Amino acid sequence: MRMGANVVAVAEHREGKIAGVTYELVAKGRELAAKTGGAVQVALLGKGVSGLAGEVASRGVEVLLAEHDALAAYTAGGYAQALAAMLRSPPKILLAGHTSQGFDLAPRLAAEWTAPIVANCVDLAMEDGTLIASRKILNDKMAVELAVTSERPYIATLRPGSVKPVGPAGAPGKVTPVSVLIDPAKNGRTFHGYERPEVQDIDIAAADVVVSAGRGIQKKENLPVIEGLAKALGGVVGASRPLTDMDWLPKTRQVGQSGKTVRPKLYIACGISGAMQHIAGMKDAGLIIAINTDPSAPIFEVAHYGVVANVLEFVPALVKELKSG
Amino acid sequence: MPLDVVVCLKQVPNPDLQFQVAADGKDIRRDALNYKTNGADEYALEEAVRLKEKFGGKVTALTAGPKRAEQMLREAMAKGADAAVRLAFDDPAAVDDYQVANMIAAAIAKRPHDLVLTGVQSDDYGYSATGPLVAGFLKIPHASVVTRVEVSEKGLKVWRELEGGDQEVVSLARPALLTIQFGINQPRYAPLPAIMKASRQPIEEVKPTDLGQSTWDGFRGPYTLAVRKVSPPAAKGHAEMIPGNVADQAKAVAQLLREKGFVRG
Numbered sequence: 193m194r195m196g197a198n199v200v201a202v203a204e205h206r207e208g209k210i211a212g213v214t215y216e217l218v219a220k221g222r223e224l225a226a227k228t229g230g231a232v233q234v235a236l237l238g239k240g241v242s243g244l245a246g247e248v249a250s251r252g253v254e255v256l257l258a259e260h261d262a263l264a265a266y267t268a269g270g271y272a273q274a275l276a277a278m279l280r281s282p283p284k285i286l287l288a289g290h291t292s293q294g295f296d297l298a299p300r301l302a303a304e305w306t307a308p309i310v311a312n313c314v315d316l317a318m319e320d321g322t323l324i325a326s327r328k329i330l331n332d333k334m335a336v337e338l339a340v341t342s343e344r345p346y347i348a349t350l351r352p353g354s355v356k357p358v359g360p361a362g363a364p365g366k367v368t369p370v371s372v373l374i375d376p377a378k379n380g381r382t383f384h385g386y387e388r389p390e391v392q393d394i395d396i397a398a399a400d401v402v403v404s405a406g407r408g409i410q411k412k413e414n415l416p417v418i419e420g421l422a423k424a425l426g427g428v429v430g431a432s433r434p435l436t437d438m439d440w441l442p443k444t445r446q447v448g449q450s451g452k453t454v455r456p457k458l459y460i461a462c463g464i465s466g467a468m469q470h471i472a473g474m475k476d477a478g479l480i481i482a483i484n485t486d487p488s489a490p491i492f493e494v495a496h497y498g499v500v501a502n503v504l505e506f507v508p509a510l511v512k513e514l515k516s517g
Numbered sequence: 518m519p520l521d522v523v524v525c526l527k528q529v530p531n532p533d534l535q536f537q538v539a540a541d542g543k544d545i546r547r548d549a550l551n552y553k554t555n556g557a558d559e560y561a562l563e564e565a566v567r568l569k570e571k572f573g574g575k576v577t578a579l580t581a582g583p584k585r586a587e588q589m590l591r592e593a594m595a596k597g598a599d600a601a602v603r604l605a606f607d608d609p610a611a612v613d614d615y616q617v618a619n620m621i622a623a624a625i626a627k628r629p630h631d632l633v634l635t636g637v638q639s640d641d642y643g644y645s646a647t648g649p650l651v652a653g654f655l656k657i658p659h660a661s662v663v664t665r666v667e668v669s670e671k672g673l674k675v676w677r678e679l680e681g682g683d684q685e686v687v688s689l690a691r692p693a694l695l696t697i698q699f700g701i702n703q704p705r706y707a708p709l710p711a712i713m714k715a716s717r718q719p720i721e722e723v724k725p726t727d728l729g730q731s732t733w734d735g736f737r738g739p740y741t742l743a744v745r746k747v748s749p750p751a752a753k754g755h756a757e758m759i760p761g762n763v764a765d766q767a768k769a770v771a772q773l774l775r776e777k778g779f780v781r782g
Binding site for chain 1: 532533535615619622640641643650654657659660661662677678679686687688689690693703739740741742743744746747748750751754755758759764767768771773774777779780
């Protein structure tokens with residue numbers, strides 16, 4: 193396998209829509225390609241997606257387009273076979289989003305290609321042929337810089353929202369169709385369809401005020417404390433993932449990447465540490481107030497105001513203040 | 518149709534703690550950490566035990582880690598695992614996920630495995646890479662972020678969680694590997710007699726020589742990898758902190774909410 197200098201970003205799309213992370217990969221890929229002496233290309237895999245290819249190319253990037261029946265929906269095996277076939281000269285770097293598709297695919301490619309993988313990066317850089325991966329670990333409480341040097345392709349997943357996406361460009365890139373052979377029998381995984389939860393609850397995304405509860409409330413019996421604050425502010429109760437996993441609140445109340453994205457005027461995070469998946473769902477709220485016992489909790493990085501306190505003491509005190517005013 | 522299920526577990530530092538950088542600046546300080554079973558792995562173990570209870574078979578709990586990880590394996594046996602295997606890999610940081618996955622795959626390849634389960638991610642690193650890497654090395658199909666599993670005659674039907682709360686339904690041939698999402702089940706607590714029993718059960722220890730390599734370095738990939746720096750993250754921004762005791766803080770936040778017009782009446 194002879195390696196080229198290019199950076200290939202794997203496009204992510206579902207039901208006719210390009211995922212925003214694709215354009216973030218292009219932005220980072222372009223920066224990296226300037227160092228590897230190659231170009232950034234987008235690998236777009238699908239069936240009947242030439243329209244999407246044009247859409248991606250309009251951001252000024254070359255699109256390698258592979259269409260095949262076996263690529264009508266994403267599967268790790270189908271994508272792995274297609275990428276191996278279309279990248280006969282492997283890229284220097286292969287980028288995917290750190291998403292349910294990207295981290296499903298990228299590590300598998302690493303094993304199949306005998307290539308190093310760095311996942312969930314918040315930044316990537318090339319220094320003299322060495323890939324420098326920046327990541328956050330331990331609930332984002334520590335940052336790690338890793339240096340990887342290899343003659344094999346580097347495979348990396350980039351955390352969504354880490355870089356500014358590329359916008360529309362003056363001159364579109366070209367779309368290069370690439371033929372691929374895929375043996376569905378070797379795939380081992382078959383796609384059947386998508387399922388969407390039926391909503392029979394209030395829509396927290398429509399509320400102006402969201403008061404969310406996290407593990408800091410300690411037990412389900414303490415939920416009325418949070419409901420009391422939501423009521424005092426005319427808002428609704430949201431939750432972090434652990435609470436909906438434990439069925440303390442319905443799944444429809446979950447704020448985060450795998451739940452709802454909310455942009456209320458006021459967001460109060462009660463006893464939520466601020467895992468990346470939660471922050472992705474609320475960081476754009478107008479005013480964010482966070483209450484947590486741990487002063488190093490990452491929620492305080494996105495909050496405008498922070499209170500280091502036990503929510504079970506602070507929230508009742510706040511409700512009392514609001515009512516006495 | 519009895520199933521041989523291998524569930525991969527990781528012992529991680531409790532991520533709710535605060536961490537300090539080690540003196541060499543290449544790791545966190547590990548001298549006073551409190552370790553626990555990785556959160557998502559608890560769900561993977563529970564799913565494995567439920568499948569065994571439904572279809573028969575055997576659950577093997579497997580980890581790569583220092584001696585301290587035996588505590589986690591004993592808990593797993595108390596919760597229903599039939600056997601426990603520890604790859605005696607003493608590197609406490611274990612930053613090379615390719616290497617760890619490669620040795621785990623080699624250990625799994627030597628025993629029956631209709632199904633391999635892992636947690637969707639580790640609470641300490643959060644790379645979500647080990648599961649699909651292991652599947653890639655074993656050359657078996659896999660699915661990540663699984664929220665529901667149905668076993669059929671020859672394969673599996675599983676639900677994968679996508680962004681925005683949507684699910685994707687896929688089927689897989691067996692053997693297969695699944696990375697299990699939080700919330701797929703409600704993990705059980707271990708009953709006291711089972712804890713007592715598990716404390717006496719053997720734990721199989723696997724050395725690199727058992728897997729055909731003289732050292733664990735033999736499982737590394739064709740690259741060099743080094744941690745350059747561990748540091749507290751540069752804060753992108755930081756909240757303005759409200760000082761004082763709870764009464765002062767409540768007063769200050771109430772005033773702030775009034776000023777911003779969030780308090781009616």
